[in-house]
Amino acid sequence: MSQTETANSTEQDRHQRIQRTNAWAVVVDGLAFVIKLTVGWMIASPALIADAMHSLSDLLADLPIILLARIARQRPDSDHPYGHARFETLGTVMLGALLLTVALGIAIETVELLFSDTRPMPSLLGLATVVIAIALKEGYFQYAIRQARLARSALIEANAWHARSDSLSSVVVLIGLLATLAGFPALEIIAALIVAVMIGWMGIRLAWQAIQQLVDQGVDHDRQDALATTLATIPGVRDVHLLRTRRMGPDLFVDAHLRVDSRISVSEGHQINEWALTTLKQQYDDIADVTLHIDHEPDPDDSQVRPLAPLRPAVERLLAEYDVRDYDRLIIHYHQQRAQLELRFANDQQRQAARQHCLRLLNDIDWIADITLTITGERLSRSTH
Ligand SMILES: [Zn+2]
Ligand SMILES: [Zn+2]
Structure with missing residues (x-):
């Protein structure tokens, strides 16, 4: 297998892994939505129905991720000669911003909680639903974070952290329900604030890393x-x-x-x-x-930049001007914008004839540093006997 084929097949693997992980995100979010909505409707819980709507928004958030991952895998084209991988980075910034919004939302809800004194008594079915939601999201997080590392995908990693942020918010809800049952409603507020800070920090970290990449930060x-x-x-x-x-x-x-x-x-x-x-x-x-x-x-330093020494046609014209002829080959080396010439002749007679002309040329032209006169040697190859 050639090198490019190997590269292509690992590319293929990577994209399949990313697609599979994104497909599971849709399944998990869809499942969470259906379960929460059904139970919420059965026990007539506005909190659960609102939570179901959150799962629906997660489901909708999966769509741009899938789209961006698809765009990112496209081969380089004339408009995007470095490829499209930065679309993945863009998606990561978006997810980071989403997590920040989630953190802000939790913080605002917590403040509202401080000013309300009526707490609905939780039902066992509602409690079970929250536990299932946590298990689904945490399970997806564990799976996706592993896949993200295997595929080296910041986008999948960001989506995994999004799942973890959802499972953490559900943990807050669970703590709230249990705290109400136990008679310590203040516990929910503390838990909510801790979770808001954690999710906000995740969002900042993900977005910051992605933004660094967008502004071409080098490796360490x-x-x-x-x-x-x-x-x-x-x-x-x-x-x-x-x-x-x-x-x-x-x-x-x-x-x-x-x-x-x-x-x-x-x-x-x-x-x-x-x-x-x-x-x-x-x-x-x-x-x-x-x-x-x-x-x-x-x-060269900026201070020692000299005018560019001329190229071969100018050198050949100059040699002709000074009557240097009959050479087999002209080799030019450049050093600090001065030319060093090597002239190869077929025999010593021709070489001697050129000597005086070359000396004259060296005297006149200061961008020619020196001239070496040699005789063309014998070239051996496999067919030489
Ligand atoms: Zn080349
Ligand atoms: Zn250099």
Whole structure:
């Protein structure tokens, strides 16, 4: 199986896992809605019917999650070259905001509770329904948080915490019912406030992490050091600098500059680049893409930037102007915006003939640092005898 096929199949697994987890959310919320509404209607409890409406709103909240997860799995296209994973991040921000609203709602209800003195006596059936609701939501939380970690999905994690916030609110209701039975109604207020703070904190944490990702926060320094160290182990890499990272949902994008020997060939530089890419992707399975820039000298300070040294056509024109001819090959190296030339000749006669012309050229042109005159060597290949 090739590398891309493996990547595709794990992608496939991930999306199936996310879809399955979202499907279970719909089942759990639907079930909670039906049970609460039925029992609420049977025992004529406005509190339970109101709670059923909350489950209905949970069910409705599942829909944008499913939609965003579907959009997020789409392949990169020309409008979204980095893929669509950030739609997942957007959903996480929305869920964080939802949790904050839930926390606020509980807090407001608690304050209202302080000013009301009539408490309905709870029925056994009502009590049982609340226990079932807690079991459903807590069960879903335990399942979904595991799936979220396996799929590395912040969206599923946020949805899991949403389920936990529901189970915690039901715990408050349960405590309220039991406290009324036991004659300590103040207990409900304390429990409600604790739960409101917990849920609010969850919402802030989820939204904050997702917002960091939306504004392109890089990975932490330990992780950056690890990436740079891996790149530095590639033979031929002399220095790693300007390493940058950004997260897209579960994926990591990395770019960096690598400095190599200034005299190696372009193809060797490219080969080092290929090895660096492959090594990074093999070592870390969350890396989606790596962009590397090969340097042959340290990046110049702004103060020492010189005008760009001309390219090959200008060099060739100059050589012709100075009567340097009959060379087989011209190799140009650049160092701090000055050109170093190597001229290869077929024989020593031609080389000697060019010598004086080259000296004259060196005297006149200051962006040419030096010229090396050599004789073309013998190339051996498998077919040479
Ligand atoms: Zn390439
Ligand atoms: Zn650089």
